[in-house]
Amino acid sequence: MFDWSQYFGWFYFAFMITAIPVAIMIILEKRSPYKTAAWILALILLPIFGVLFYLVFGQEYRKRKMFSVRGLKGLKEVRKISAQQLRQFKQIEQPKEVSEFQNIIRLMLNSSNALLTTGNTTQILVNGENTFKALFEAIGKAKHHIHLEYYILADDVIGTRLKELLLKKRAEGVEVRVIVDDVGSWELKKKFYRELRENSIEIYPFMEVRFPRLTSKVNYRNHRKIVVIDGKTGFIGGVNIADHYLNGIPKAGPWYDMHLKIEGDAVATLQIIFAADWFFVSQKNIVGRKYFPVFSEAPGIPIQICAGGPDYDWEGIAQAFFAAIVNARKRVYLVTPYLMPPAEMLMALKTAALSQVDVRIIIPEKSDARLSKWCTFSYVEELLEAGVRIFLFKAGFIHSKYMLVDDSFSTIGTSNFDFRSFETNFEANAFLYSREFSAELETHFLNDLEKSEEVSLLQWQERPVLDKFRESLAHVAAPMF
Known part of the structure; x- marks a missing residue:
């Protein structure tokens, strides 16, 4: 007969020498509680494979200063x-479109040295x-x-x-x-x-x-x-x-x-x-x-080009998105192929909507990545409950990444509205402060809206149980990426 006690003995030994040391490393990295909990759960359920998965996908390099450009001239x-x-903002009167968002401009100057150009x-x-x-x-x-x-x-x-x-x-x-x-x-x-x-x-x-x-x-x-x-x-x-x-x-x-x-x-x-x-x-x-x-x-047009990634001390693009959303007074229009926001970004969207800001998000109905689609869909119900309007793009796969806030703030770039873009990938976005440009971008948003179908909360809640289950699994795994 198979000796189960021996099997559990080896399992316990493997757990002690692999999962526990790595779990301590993860805790000491002081990540978000969601990421920490997700990784520790993976280590408990899969003590050996979880460690290998962490070594490949999970290590935090931003704090280790691995991506150094100390020898870069200029x-x-x-x-x-x-x-x-930064000093000029205190001394010189700025155009209205710039002064209206000077907190975000100063933020990116401080976090990413994102120079403002005109x-x-x-x-x-x-x-x-x-x-x-x-x-x-x-x-x-x-x-x-x-x-x-x-x-x-x-x-x-x-x-x-x-x-x-x-x-x-x-x-x-x-x-x-x-x-x-x-x-x-x-x-x-x-x-x-x-x-x-x-x-x-x-x-x-x-x-x-x-x-x-x-x-x-x-x-x-x-x-x-x-x-x-x-x-x-x-x-x-x-x-x-x-x-x-x-x-x-x-x-x-x-x-x-x-x-x-x-x-x-x-x-x-x-x-x-x-x-x-x-x-x-x-x-x-x-x-x-x-x-x-x-x-x-x-x-x-006043523009800041902001870079984000492990080569910067701060998550400059994510911080600019967050600041723009929580300071919105009229509207937030967002288009993203992957909607997998960190907890603070999810809270920003819900807070804006509950403050009666017109928050609309276009996401693809069909995607190029099945797991990303399931994870994206896992956030829809929570956002709908807060009053965010969600639209599914029906004419194909929408890969555009842009956002408008109020009348004169907009951004176009490489960053998706997800964990990886905000925390892990090397990204770059253009942030523009112009009423005319925002009006032009709004025209494109409305065109994308015509190719989309709005989702109601009741309609979303009545979807098949299997769909909800796989989306929930994808939701749990998302913080590890």
């Missing part, structure tokens, strides 16, 4: 300008077709340098078009630097890298993941989508380089997304983020006026 200058701008013009680009057309046109006009940073760069039709254009521009003498996330672009073949490098194009994968070395960093991904051309034209948003941004995906349909083209002073702040990431992957500095033109301080 960092002191950025901090100096940031300090000057000499900017913008163009909202809806979906892959418009984004790729504008991007390739701008790259084609490059004279000095092209800097690209993407989570996904695919070796498909659109990826090949980009590669051929970059090779052409490099042959013309234009400098080309490329950063791709190693996990997001995992399918990118060595031949692709080799062809670019053989033609003097510098390309580096971000945070290579090779077993067993560096597997502990697999969870920290560079989700930024940044393009800087000649230090004067920049792009940021949700669109990566892959065919499905044009052709859609099976079972979900067409792919809806949003990107932003910027010309003006804010491009230099996009360049700062790229330069920091470039230094991290290559240990090479990018300096000089060709890359960082002097701020014109001309009239235009």
Whole structure:
């Protein structure tokens, strides 16, 4: 007969030497109670596999200062300008659109050195077709340098078009630097890298993941989508380089997304983020006026480009979202493909709605990730109970990431409204302070709303029990990611 006492003896031994030490480490990291409880539960139920899962996905690197850019030239200058701008808010009267949100502007200056720039013009680009057309046109006009940073760069039709254009521009003498996330672009073949490098194009994968070395960093991904051309034209948003941004995906349909083209002073702040990431992957500095033109301080849309991730001491993007929502007086319009908010962000949305702020959120009915969809749906009932209006996008998969607050605050970028984007991934968002821009973005929101169906609380509560059960399981697991 099988000796169950021996089995439980080995189980107890494994628990003592693996789960308990790791549980103590997790407690000492002082994470949110939700994350701590979720990880300890995983360790108790799966003492050996839970430890392995934690080592791969769960370690906290922000506090360990692993992503250092201490050798980055220009960092002191950025901090100096940031300090000057903080002093100016106390001394100089600001335009109404800026002064109305100066608490958020000061917040991002303090947390992320996100400089405020004014000499900017913008163009909202809806979906892959418009984004790729504008991007390739701008790259084609490059004279000095092209800097690209993407989570996904695919070796498909659109990826090949980009590669051929970059090779052409490099042959013309234009400098080309490329950063791709190693996990997001995992399918990118060595031949692709080799062809670019053989033609003097510098390309580096971000945070290579090779077993067993560096597997502990697999969870920290560079989700930024940044393009800087000649230090004067920049792009940021949700669109990566892959065919499905044009052709859609099976079972979900067409792919809806949003990107932003910027010309003006804010491009230099996009360049700062790229330069920091470039230094991290290559240990090479990018300096000089060709890359960082002097701020014109001309009239235009006030913009802050804020980066978030383990390379910053504070969760700058999350803090800006939180501050904007809790200070909203009229409305909060949010579009996100993944609605998995940390507890404080969930409280902010509910508090705004209960204060009779018009809070509307568009999420996809169909998703590219089943677990993310279930987890997203697990938050819907709680938000509906607080008076938040939820809309399911029906025309395909909406991957856009933008938010409007009141009449003159808006943000477009790479950050989803979820745990990973706020706490784990490397992200970047543009924050804009303009009544005209917000009105334009509202038009796009209303167009997305027409393609969506509002969900009622009663309708949501009457869904099948199986749906609610799997969503609840996904909800419990979400804090571990």
